[in-house]
Amino acid sequence: MDTTERRFEEEIEYVLLNSGEVKSKYAKGNPKNYNRELAMDTAAVLDFIKSTQSQEWSLLTKRHGALVEQNFLKRLDNELKRRGMLDVLRHGIDDTGVSFKLSYFKPGSTMNKSAIESYDMNRLMITRQVHYSLDNNNSLDTVIFLNGLPIVTIELKNPLTGQTVQNAIAQYKRDRNPREKLFAFKQRALVHFAVDTDEIYMTTKLNGQDTILLPFNKGWNDGAGNPPVEGDYKTSYLWKEILQKDSLMDIIQRFIQIKIDENTGKETLTFPRFHQLKVVRRLVEDVYENGSGKNYLIQHSAGSGK
Secondary structure, X not given: OOOOHHHHHHHHHHHHHHOOOHHHOOEEOOHHHEEOOOOEEHHHHHHHHHHHOHHHHHHXXXXXXXXXXXXXXXXXXXXXXXXXXXXXXXXXXXXXXXXXXXOOOOOOOOOOHHHXXXXXXXXXXXXXXXXXXXXXXXXXXXXXXXXXXXXXXXXXXXXXXXXXXXXXXXXHHHOOOOOOHHHOOOOOOOEEEEEOOOOEEEEOOOEOEOOOOEEOOOOEOOEOOOOOOOOOOOOOHHHHHHOOHHHHHHHHHHHOEEEEOOOOXXXXXXXXXXXXXXXXXXXXXXXXXXXOOOOOOOOOOOOOOO
């Protein structure tokens, strides 16, 4: 029985590469394509833009000439720094008067075939052992990319090797410098997961030892943790449900929020916790099935973010 951390990584990767229809499956990323200075997979970004927006790219090429790729990536980097990843994914960018989409979201109706076709062109990618730093050779266990842009980082631990999710939490606090571009608040990855075979924690902002990670667990027996799963890891819902294409794109489109404190001007990026995501989706599903106008009672523990 292979109990190593690598085996845990491989199983997560296998599920994402092989789940669902072809258009929903992840692609396997090459860590060598990760640009440390720009904190993105530049090859994947350019491939997505050229293949989905060829006319716009031709127009941009006429304006930039031989420097088109370099100038576009510089513009994208500046927009990510100025506006943040979420805004860029939702609204795209302009470069010398040419507009580009960095992602396509699922339309509310299946009648819009062109919008569905565009949505299917999104490319989710899982890349393992990403060396992200300009200062050292540190690597992350797993990074999830959307059209070449990093949106999720994951640190994995396997208790059978003597390390648990608490070690992954400590790693984010101790070894992941928030000044690295990949970890820059709101500019790159939107959420960071600490995961072992039993529990999951998450944060949207790294801040050294002051980093706060919240549980992303289902709960079990009216308490913390996750229920046992026959023949699988307790945390398998992360990659079998949450990180699946339709789910993750829905979270980016409708759930993640950036709030600004009116008094301090401080920004907060909110990623839904598991129970919040579950209850909203159940409510929406029920309205679709039974119509609006019903009353609901949402029961959660104190301080759970109702």
